[in-house]
Amino acid sequence: MKFHKFISTILHPIVLPTLGVFIYFLFVSQSFEKRLQLIVLGLVFTLTYLLPLLMLLLLKKFRFIKDFQVSTIKERRFPIIFMMLLLYFLGNSIIQIPTIRNLGILFFGTSLSLTCIYVLFSLKLKSSLHLVSMGNMIGFFLIMTNINSLSMLPIIILLILLSGILASSRMYLKAHTPIELLIGFSLGIICQFIVFISLQ
Numbered sequence: 001m002k003f004h005k006f007i008s009t010i011l012h013p014i015v016l017p018t019l020g021v022f023i024y025f026l027f028v029s030q031s032f033e034k035r036l037q038l039i040v041l042g043l044v045f046t047l048t049y050l051l052p053l054l055m056l057l058l059l060k061k062f063r064f065i066k067d068f069q070v071s072t073i074k075e076r077r078f079p080i081i082f083m084m085l086l087l088y089f090l091g092n093s094i095i096q097i098p099t100i101r102n103l104g105i106l107f108f109g110t111s112l113s114l115t116c117i118y119v120l121f122s123l124k125l126k127s128s129l130h131l132v133s134m135g136n137m138i139g140f141f142l143i144m145t146n147i148n149s150l151s152m153l154p155i156i157i158l159l160i161l162l163s164g165i166l167a168s169s170r171m172y173l174k175a176h177t178p179i180e181l182l183i184g185f186s187l188g189i190i191c192q193f194i195v196f197i198s199l200q
Contacts, residue, residue, distance in 0.1 A: 128183075
């Protein structure tokens with residue numbers, strides 16, 4: 001049980017955007033000035049980790065959510081709208097910087113996938129936010145491999161393995177059904193490619 005909770009925590013949806021940007025600077029856009037890399041990383045960490053964490057603390061304090069698992073569709077509605085808008089704003093800001101323009105795809109794609117998850121609420125379907133985040137990372141780095149002619153296969157394989165471990169943990173914790181995990185993962189990958197094609 002502890003292992004599954006640990007995996008769900010370290011690969012939490014609010015952790016992955018910062019991790020994605022870190023991998024991007026490490027392997028894709030090393031030419032971007034180090035000081036500016038740290039500024040972008042700090043901004044992403046603040047907006048996609050600290051701010052959502054603060055929001056969850058406030059929602060719990062005022063009893064809009066029962067716990068930090070945000071397990072029901074009703075509890076998920078506001079946090080998802082909040083993150084959709086935040087990630088869209090981040091993507092729109094980053095895409096203005098020519099040297100790291102492609103990084104905007106990650107945030108636009110994640111915002112789009114969260115929009116799809118929100119729409120699926122009308123069908124009473126609660127897709128996995130953990131797996132949608134992993135799907136976005138995999139989709140993004142597949143695109144970066146194609147754009148930059150880089151060999152990112154080891155990273156992509158590692159992300160796929162982590163996705164499998166994460167999916168198993170989410171099922172073990174009874175947080176999601178296999179179909180909810182599959183839909184979340186697929187949406188993440190597909191939305192990255194939709195955004196990439198639309199920006200060409």
